[in-house]
Amino acid sequence: MTARIVVAGGSMGGLRAAEQLRAAGWTGAVTVVGDEPHMPYNRPPLSKEVLAGKAPFESLAFTPKAAAADVEWRLGTRVVSARLAERTVALDDGSPLFYDGLVVATGMRPRRLRCPGPLAGRHTVRTIADAQGLRDELTRPDVRVVVVGAGFIGCEVAATAVVLGVREVTVVDPLPLPMVGPLGELLGRALLKRHEERGVRFALGTGVAGFEGEDRVTGVVLSDGTVLPADVVVESVGSAANVEWLEGNDLDLSDGVLTCGQLRVGGRPEVVAVGDVARFPNARYDGVPRRVEHWSIPTDTARHAAKALVAHLAGTEAEFGPFAPLPTFWSDQHEFRLQSFGAPALGLDDVRVLDGDVEGDVLVGYHVGGRLVGVVALGGQAAAMGAARYRAQLLKQPALTA
Amino acid sequence: MKVVVDMNKCQDHGQCVFAAPDVFSMDETGHLLYVSDPDDALRDQVEEAADVCPLQAIRIEA
Numbered sequence: 001m002t003a004r005i006v007v008a009g010g011s012m013g014g015l016r017a018a019e020q021l022r023a024a025g026w027t028g029a030v031t032v033v034g035d036e037p038h039m040p041y042n043r044p045p046l047s048k049e050v051l052a053g054k055a056p057f058e059s060l061a062f063t064p065k066a067a068a069a070d071v072e073w074r075l076g077t078r079v080v081s082a083r084l085a086e087r088t089v090a091l092d093d094g095s096p097l098f099y100d101g102l103v104v105a106t107g108m109r110p111r112r113l114r115c116p117g118p119l120a121g122r123h124t125v126r127t128i129a130d131a132q133g134l135r136d137e138l139t140r141p142d143v144r145v146v147v148v149g150a151g152f153i154g155c156e157v158a159a160t161a162v163v164l165g166v167r168e169v170t171v172v173d174p175l176p177l178p179m180v181g182p183l184g185e186l187l188g189r190a191l192l193k194r195h196e197e198r199g200v201r202f203a204l205g206t207g208v209a210g211f212e213g214e215d216r217v218t219g220v221v222l223s224d225g226t227v228l229p230a231d232v233v234v235e236s237v238g239s240a241a242n243v244e245w246l247e248g249n250d251l252d253l254s255d256g257v258l259t260c261g262q263l264r265v266g267g268r269p270e271v272v273a274v275g276d277v278a279r280f281p282n283a284r285y286d287g288v289p290r291r292v293e294h295w296s297i298p299t300d301t302a303r304h305a306a307k308a309l310v311a312h313l314a315g316t317e318a319e320f321g322p323f324a325p326l327p328t329f330w331s332d333q334h335e336f337r338l339q340s341f342g343a344p345a346l347g348l349d350d351v352r353v354l355d356g357d358v359e360g361d362v363l364v365g366y367h368v369g370g371r372l373v374g375v376v377a378l379g380g381q382a383a384a385m386g387a388a389r390y391r392a393q394l395l396k397q398p399a400l401t402a
Numbered sequence: 403m404k405v406v407v408d409m410n411k412c413q414d415h416g417q418c419v420f421a422a423p424d425v426f427s428m429d430e431t432g433h434l435l436y437v438s439d440p441d442d443a444l445r446d447q448v449e450e451a452a453d454v455c456p457l458q459a460i461r462i463e464a
Binding site: 016042059063065295296299328332339381384388 | 414
């Protein structure tokens, strides 16, 4: 029987894994199992161009590489359980699937608020169906929008809502500034100002206690008792890892699936994890395992994990360097862009303006022990290019700890 | 090898320049320039550039 690698998860991480398995020389079967009915598509435009009505779904579809043309796609199907000791997973129709190698690529799902109130009128943004449903509501006349969560998706959706001409949009967050977790106070304040100048309102330092309304939401009750009238609510309060199917295999599933520095799972060389579900140590930094939800991570992890998996299955255990990607992320909000290289969140205690000033294009450096560990640009194209000039320096950084 | 960038999609992120500096570059105003018929020896670089393009605007034709 032909040897088979099963890829659990049919989004970007699953696609990149399938492609990289071929690139790493795997000639056996590859079966990708994905719960959405679509071939993998690019998600960042969902909170921006798709929501704004500027990009049709067809423009989001990834073009799989020719080398991966013979990959078997089982779409609209989920892996519901796994018995790693027997190298078997079960699909939601009850059928088992045996594997020689397994790639965990099941990703994340939006976390939901559990406070009381109606569900109708409350949205998340993760899938194309989510984005289309939200767009239908945001384009109704004169809607009042409350966005819960001032992170990447919340800030992007708020900016898009302004473009769509909603009556009002308010962003609620328990933290005192937008995106303060990944960016720190200096850029958090700059972002707040820019959003407010463009018509976004904020209710910061307060949580959500509940939702008003009978059949559908009509208001958001804040923890101090204030009620914000709302026709549409967007919940952008983080995500939860899709790892339940891996339970019962003695794995650390406390936040995604824990991997070693080669992205292997549970000490099993035939199981690897890719994408934002993988909690991996980055040898470039402190070696603490973390999940990373940046867009670049599925591609980075797939390259490394596929090599590690194919080397094991081929019996050629080559020497690998440790996995040490340089993180990068961006976010487009209104007409400005945030562009990051490195790990700014590790250097929040020592933040310095490297170029420009916060009123205009600004480049900010994040340091640990006096050494630059990350840069973030805020502004136009010139600012983003300024950040890129520090990329080579950040790549040369030795690991902070071995 | 033939490379095509959909300039309607491109938003000048520049990730391709890091992946394949022999093929992609930015002009002084931050706009993308590229070689449309790079040597086949650069295929790995160009494939990586196509992978890391946030807008998925890079196509490799043959």
